[in-house]
Structures are given as structure tokens and as C-alpha cells.
Amino acid sequence: MKNTMVTRRQALGLGAAGSAALILAGCGGSSSSDSSSSSSSDSTEKSSYKVAMIMSGTITDGGWDQGHYESLQRALESHDKWEMLEPKENTADADAATAAQSYVDQDVDLIVGNGNQFASDWQEVVADAVENHPNVHFLITNTDPETEMSDYETLDNVETVLPDFTQTGALAGVVAGLMTQTKSIGFIGGMKLPSTISKYSAYLAAAQKVNDGVQGQYNFEAGYTDASLGTQLTEQWINTYDVDVMWGDASAVDNGSRQALEAAGADTHFDIAQPIDIMGPDQPTVITSTVTDWMISQAMDEIESGSFGGGKAITANIDNGGISLGAFSDKVPSDVQDQITSYVEQIKDGSFLTDAEVDAVKSTLG
Template sequence: MFQKNVTRRDALGLGAAGIAALALAGCGSSSSDDGGSEEQSSYKVALVISGPKNDGGWGQGHYESLQRAIESHSNWEMLEPKENTDSADAANAAQTYVDQDVDLIIAAGNEFCSAWGDVVADAAESNPKVHFLMTNTDPESDLSDYATLENLETVQVNLIQTGALAGVVAGLMSASGQIGFIGGMRLPTTLKKYASYLLAAQKVNPDVEGHYNFDAGFTDASFGANITEQWINSNNVDVMWGDASAVDNGARQALEAAGADTHFDIAQPIDSVGDSQPTVITSTVTDWMFGEAMDQIENGSFGNGSVIEANMDNGGVYLGKFSDKVPQDVQDKIAEYTEQIKSGSLITEDEVSDLEATL
């Protein structure tokens, strides 16, 4: 348990009498989190993202997850997200929501961790009804320098399941046995996704070979187009899965140019099958489990650095719609393998770790 002190923010804004008043106020709160008798009937939630909310990838995945959570929580109001937030503005973005008494402030990704430390600590003292949720964040490695985690939780995705779902589809749909993967950065999460993807593909088709790049960045679609075109021409790659946001759009352009009836893409993290994406045959979808965090806030159990996992059991990880380019017999096989992935019998954590070590 972290020791509570008057924060630097409080000390600058208050005199001795004000600090004393703050301390007295902290002794008896009307918030349900502190055991007050007044029951809260409505709540507010806000999202901070580094890109646009309708980017077709990371930002949109978070935005759509929050929309779904709001649909099942009628007593919650979603404020307008703060889009295109860079590191220099991240703390101000969070503090603006704290000042509005927002009950849950969500950071879309761990890129805001270093900027939010003081905001989280100050809010724990001055406004304990405010809670913070960070996705794709490991408390031990990403938040080790935080003064308190009592008002904060994180969400992590079961990346082995996500990668394995994509791998099964790729292994069954590749006619050449050559599959590709583009990652924006050489992150541990990216390596785990690719290792799981390749292993699962090889479980359903032992002849599969994988091609990868982990240094594509996240914004240059032409990079994705160029490297995918090279792989198609030199290795006959015919199925792609990516972890590089806008770069993935470039990969789809190259696949379409090579022939959308024979060259396929598996999208993530939103369900992207449709006429506007002729190469996308299905999607590995992530739901960031914001509804679970809302429930915890309502019942007073939220906080202390707990981790919410998005996985196949709770609906946080799943395959989206199938294109009509995926034959029914292949869909049936995917369904069988999906159950093995869910049970953990298709690929193991040790197998994934062993492959990661070679990358």
C-alpha cells in the first residue's frame, strides 16, 4: 500500500489552511469507492489516443470497444475522445479530464505511461473518484516508477491466442505456403504475435514458411506496399497479417494489385471485411474489456494495478466475419482449430517462447 501525502500540485495551489482542509476532506468522502453512503447513479468515461478515432486500426479499435461498452452500460456517458495526442500533450489531456471529474480515463496504449505518472498520483490524493485504465500495459515493466497504482488498472491481450487465430487462417488459406507479417516496431508484443502466428500456421500446414519485418513504423503505407510486393515477387507470399496500422493498408494495396482473389490479408484489431477491403478475408478482433473496468468502478473493486486480460473466454479476442472467399469447409476447419487455441492445446507458451528467442 502506498503512503498518502499532500501532492506537489496541492502544495502549490493551497496554503497551510487549504492543505488542512484538504486533509479533513479526505477523511470523509461521498464517493462509493471510499465507503460513503451516497450512491453514484451516473458515470463519465473518456479516451485519449495518439491518432484519429477512425483510423481503421489501433485508435478505431479502442473507440469501437468503448462504444460497445457504453451500449451495455446505460448509466455511463462517453465524452469526446482526445485524438492525435502526442507525448508533449498527454499529461494535459489527462488532467483536463481529471478536472471534469471523469470517472474513467483510458489511455490507448502504453505510450502515455511516462507522461501520466504525476497526473495519476495527484488524482489519487485530490480526486479519488477518478480512475485510470491503460491498455497494452504491463504494470511491472511500464509502471514501475509510479508513486501509486491504487486508482489504476491495465488491460493486456492474450497475444498467443490472437496470433494463433491469424496463423490458422493463413495456414489454411495460403496456396503457396508462404505467409508474411509486418510489425511497426521490434516490440516484445510484436515478436509474440508473429511467433504465435507462424507456429499455428505450421500446425495446420507443416510446409508453411514465414517472412517478417519488425521495423516498418506505423504511418508509411508505401513501406507496406513495397515490402509486400517484394515478398510476392521473390517468395510468392499470398497471405499477410500485420501489426503496423497504416503500413498494413499498403500491404493490402500490394495484395490487391497481385490479385484479390488469390492474395489475402487478415486484418486487426477491428472487423474489416467488406467491399472496401477486397483482400481482407477475416480479422483478428480485440475488445479492450472496458465494460469490465466500468463494472469494477461501480462495485468499488477497481484499482491497485490489477490487470484485465482480453482473451477468447471473455470475448476480448475473436475472429470477425469471413469473406465469401473463405470456403465453408475451411471455415469449419478454422472453427475446430479455434477450440484448440482456446483450450491451449494447439500451441504452447513454451513453443512460442522458443521461437521468439530465434527472431
């Protein structure tokens, strides 16, 4: 049976209409990494490579797509054999396959798709590329190949990237728990996806670990485009629950949340941004950011060595630099920054939160 998947692109169209069902098929359908390695390693070493990026938004959106673009720029800084082609921005689902095919026809070495919507959009393009353009490779982010690509004919030329959502949530939770003065923190998610639930559960569990008694307010159905909804939710939580620290996973909605925090007082109401580092004078409420690097550099290395493919999922975590905290505002006292640094090391080595502590929060979410 073909997977029924909710993608980030589909969620953008839903706004605040509510959560959708996410039906995940079982594992299967992946080609072995052995066949991938033999296929990739047959090609001779090249003196130059090309990379292209396809995104649902823009490189200046201040969040999701800008984060991917910045990850690509960082990767290029350490790969002087690689050249970036002009990204395709604002790519609708209906145009996604055509956009990818245009790069395939140019024998672009690496095509990056910014989000799991491309896993469903590119199935036929990927299959054709294996047969007719064997040097073309695909990297799709935020995608689990076992559940979201099980109906692919082959994954010889595909890899995905999966951030460690628990680590990301724990980083934000430590900051929130140490900075809240009211023991009341909030979280807004664009849609009730497994990644959203994992992030929030670790966020609240970590905050409670460093500050006993912290309570969390959440909304998983805010969509990604309505900034006014972010303002409305945050104002309500400030007035009703005295929330003084927010973390968001809802793109433009997060901008609205920051407006409400600023109106309530930027010296006492704080925001933790993601997925890029936006702390600065233009963001008076942002005290730090949880930053995701999309591991494009590793994909480039694997292509050069002939080891790319087989449907492998690259994990982005603290250990490999895929997950990190951005710069701190001077509103975070130096002793608190020292505490956060210590907790980051514990999160990194897995000694900070247990699965049971995270699951205890998940069990309350329904």
C-alpha cells in the same frame, strides 16, 4: 532507476528507422489491491458516471484508435448509467498530461488512455488524482504495470489491459495456414516490441501446425505511418518468396500491404486485418480480421462495484471476448471456416499450441 520505455507514440515517429532498445525494469512499486478496494468502496453508489478517452490518433484511423473507440461504444451499450465525453484525438506526448488533467478536473469517473505511452505521461496526474479526485480512475491499454509502471507512487486508481498476444497470433496463423496455397506467409510489425515478437511467433507456429512446411517472412521495423513501405515489402515478398497471405501489426503500413496484395490478385492473395473487423467490399483482399476488445466494460463494472484499481492488469482473451475473429469473406470455403472454428476452441482452451512450439519460432528471430 526509472524505466526506459519505447511507446507506440515514439514508434510512430521513428517510421522505418529501425528497432529501439526496450529496457524493462523489474517488478515493484504497485500498491496492493486491498488498499485500492477499501479506497474505492468508500464511495457511495452513484446514479451516473462519465468516461473519457485520450488517443494518439483518430477515431477513424481504421485500426488502433478506432478499435479502442469501438470498444468504448460497445461498453456504453451495456452501461446505461455511463456517458461518454468527447474524445481527445491526435494527442501528442507533450499534451498528454494536460489532456488527462482536464478530465480529472471534471471528476470524470474513468479516463482511458489508448496505449502504453500514457503510462509514462500520466504518472504525476495519477498521483495527484488519488489525493484530490479520489473518484477518478485510469485505464491504460497495452501496458504491463509491473514493468512499465514500477516507478508510480501509487496504482490505487489505475488498471491496465493486456491482450493475450499468443492467442491473437494463433488465430491469424490458423487462418493463414489453411488459406495459403504457396506455403509462404508474411507479417509486418511496426516495431520490434515483445508483443510484436509474441504475435509473430504464435502466428507462424500455428500456421505450421495446420499446414506442415509453411514458411514465414517478417519485418518488425516498418513503423506505423508509411503505407508505401508496406506496399514495397509485400511486393518484394510476393515476387521473391511467393507470399500469398499477410497479417499486419503496423497500422497505415498494413494498408500499403493490402494494395500490393490486390495488385497481385485479390482472388489468390489474402490479408488478415487487425485490430478491428474491416472485411467487406471495400477491402477485397481481407478474408477475416483478428479483433481486440479493450475490456472497458469490465473496468466500468469494477468502478461501479468499488473493486477497480491496485494496478491490476485485465487480460483480453478468447474466453472473455477480448480476442476474436471477425467476419469471414466468402473467399474462405465453408469447410475451412469449420476447421478454423474447431481450432479456435483449441486455442481457447490452451490445447492447440505449446509454449515450446511458440518458443521454437522465437529462437530463430535473433
